[in-house]
Amino acid sequence: MQVSEMMTWQPTAAIVIFLVIYAIWITDQLNRAMIAVIGAVLFLLLGLVHWQNAYTTHINWDTLLLWMSMLVIAGVMSRSGLVHYAVIRSLGWTRSNPLLLFVILMIWTALGAALLDHVTIIILMVPVIFTVTNLLKMKPAPFLIAAIITSNIGGTATLIGNPANMWIGTANPQLTFVSFVTMLGPLMLILLAVNLLLIALLYWQNFRTASHTVRTLNLEQEVTSSIENRKLAFLVLLVFVLVIAGLVIGSWLDLRLSIVAAAGALVMLVAAIATGAKPLSILRHLEWDTLLFFAGLFILAGGLVETGWIQTGARYLIELTNGDMSWVALILLWTTGLLSSVMDYMPWIAVMIPLVQDTAVQMGASTPAVINPLWWALSIGAGIGGSGTLLGSAAGLIAASMADRRQQRLGYLEFLRVGLPLTLISLLIASWYVYTVVL
Template identity: 35%
Template sequence: MEAMIVVSIFVISYIFLLLDKINRALIAATGAALMVLFGVFSWDEALSSYVDWSTIALLFSMMVMISITQRTGIFEFIALWMIKRVSGKPVALFFWIGILTAVGSALLDNVTTVLLLVPVLLHMIKQLNLRAFPYLVNVIISSNVGGTATMIGDPPNIMIGQAVPYFDFLDFLIHLGPIVVIIHTFTMFLLYVMFRNSLSKSKSVELELIHKLNPSESLKVTPLLYQSLTILLLTIIAFTLHGFLHIELTTIAILSALLMLLISENDESSDIVFQKVEWTTLFFFVGLFVLVGGLEKAGIIDQIAYTFIDWTEGESLTSSLVILWSAGILSGFVDNIPYVASMIPVIEEFQSFGVKPIDPLWWALALGACLGGNGSLLGASANVVVAGIASTHGEKIHFIKFMFYGLMIVLLSLVLSTVYILLRYFL
C-alpha cells in the first residue's frame, strides 16, 4: 500500500513538472508534503535522512559568492572580452561555450561551473541579440559530459570515489577522460547540427560595434574586485585539491562564502546578498530530495537495483552493460545522486560474490549516472541550477522541449560508452 501511495505521488508530481505550468519548487514541495501527510515518513525523517544538505549548502554558498563577485563587473568584462574574441559570431561562441563548460566542469564541478558561467553567458546573449535556448542546452549537456571525466566533476563520481578507497583523482581521469573527450566531440557536432538553423538565423550586432567594445569599462576597480577574485581562485584551487586536503567541498564553499560576506559587508549588507540567492532553486532541490526519498523509503529504488543481480547472474560484462544503460535511462528521470547511492551497495555485493573484474562495473555506473543526467531537467543538479538562473533572467527552459534534445544526447552517449567498455575492459 505504501509503495502504491509513494509511486502515485511521485508520478503525479512528475506529470505537473512535465506540464511546466506551475513553479517547480511549489510542485516539489507539495509532493513532499503529501508524502508526509500519507505517513510515508515524518518531517524530521524526511529532512534529516533524505535531503542532501551538503549539496544545498554548496549551492547556497556558491550563489552568495557569485552574487558578491557580480557587483565588481567581472562577469560583464569576461562576456565582452569573449564577444570580441569570437567577433560576435554565433557559431564560434556556441563551440567556445561548450568547450569552456566541459573543461570547467572537469576541473571544478559542474554545478560550480554553471553557477559561474551562466550569468556571463546570458549577458553575452543579450549583448549579441541571440536566442538563449541553444546555448543554455549546450551548457547543461557539456557540464554533465565534462563533469564525468574526474572524481570531483559530478556528485555521483564523488560518491563512487568515497565508496572505493583505491580510486583516486588520476584513476577517474585515466578511465573516464578518453571516452568523455570522444563523447563531447560527437555531442558538440550533433548539437550544432540540431541548432544550426537557429544559430545561422540569429541576429548579431555589427562588426564595427564589436570592435568599439571596451571590456575594461565594465570593471569596477575597487578592493572588492581583487578580494573576491582572490577568494574565488583559492576556492577553485581548494576544490581541486580537496582530496589531498581532506576537507569536504561543502566546507570549503561555506568558509569561502562567509569570508566573502565579511569583506563585502561595508559595500553591501548581507541581507541584500541573501535576497539575491536563487531560493526557488534551493527549495526545489529540497522537495525533490524528499520525493525521491519516498521512493527509497518504500524500497522501490533498491528493488530495481537488486533486480539487476537476477538479470545478470553476476557476470561482469553483462552486469556492466545493464548498470550502464539502466543508470543512463533512470538518471534522466530520477536524480542521479540517490540512484547511485542505492547502486553502490549492489556493486559491493557483486564484489563480495567474487565477481571479476569488478572495476568496469564502477566505471559503468559513473558513465551511466553522469551522462544520463542529460535526459531531462531533473536528471542532474547542474540542469536545475541552469534552469533556475535562466528563469530569473526571463529565459524559460521548457521541460519537454529540453527532453527532446537531451534524450538524443543520452542515447548517443550510452552507445559510445558501450563500445568503449567492450573495447577497453573485455575485448
C-alpha cells in the same frame, strides 16, 4: 523483501504517492520544491519514513551544504563581473571570425559549467551571446543551442558542475573532485569536440554568411563595463582559486568538500560586503528552492528504501543482467540519459543512488571501487541526457526563458532537431567509453 510483504498498505502508499508526485513534476505546472516538501511531509505523517531516520540518515547534509556554498560562490562571482570580463576580453583573439568566436564562447561555457555549475554559466553567457550575435548580425539560436549542450557536457566533468554529481560525490566519499575530473574529464573533452564540430557543420552556412558581412567586432564598451569593482573582482578570483585548490587536495588531507566550499563561500560573501555589496541582494537571487527540493527528495527516496522498493528494484536489476556489471552500467547509462532528456533528472537520481548502493550490497561488492562504474554511468547519463530536449535541463529552460524576454524565441522543435540526435550520438560514444575505459 518478498512480493507478499510489498503488498501491505505502507509500501503501496509510498509508491502511489511517489508516482503521483513524479507525474506532477513532469507537468512542470507547480513549484517542484513545494511538491517535494508536501510529499516528504506525507511520508513522515504516514510513517513511511521514520522521523529520526529522515534527519540522521536519509537527508545528506553534506550535499545540501555543498550546493548552498556553490550557490553563494556562483552568485558573488556573477556579481563581480569577472567571468563576463574574461569572456569578452578573450574574444579579441578571434579577429572577428564568427566560427572562432563560436568556439571560444563554447569553451568558456564548458569551462564555466565545470568550475561553477551549468545554470550559473548559462545565466552569465546568454547576455554575451546576444551581444556577439547582434554585432555579427546572426541569429542567436545556433549559439544558444550549443551553449545549452556544452554547459551540460562541461558540468558533467567535475563534482561541482551539476547537482547530480554533487549528490553522487557526497554520497560516496571515495569519489573525490580529482576522481571526477580524471575519469569523466577525458570523455567530456571528446564529447565537447564532437558536439561542437557537428553543430558547426549543421550551421555552416550561417557562419559563412556572417563571415562575409562582419568587419570588425567592437566589444570595447562591453569590456570596460564588465567590472565595476576591481577590488571585489581580485578578491573573488583569489578565493575561487583557493576553493578549487582546496577541492583538489581535500581528499588527500581528508577534508570534507562541503566544508571547503562553505569556507570559500563565507570568505567571498564577507569580501563582497566589505567592498560595498549588500548581502541580501546576493542571497535573494540564490536558488533557495533547490535546497528544499533536495531535502524533500532525500526523504522521499528514504521512504522508498524503508518500504522495500529500493531493495526489490536492486534485486530485479541483478536478475535482469545476471549480475553482469557491464550490463548494469550500460542500462543505467541509457535509462538515465533517455529519462533526463524529457524531465528533470533529480527525482531519478534520488531513487538511483540508494538503488546502486543496495545493488552493491546484494552483488557482494568487496570494495567501493568495484561499484564505481555504476556511479560514473549514472553521472554521465544524467549530464549528457539533459541536452536531448529543452525540458531536459535547467540550463535549457533558463536559456529559452532569457531568449523569450529578448523576443528571440528558441523553439522546442528547433532545439529538438539538433539536441536529440547529438544526445544519442553522445550516449553511443559514452557507452564505448564506459565499456572500454571505466569498466
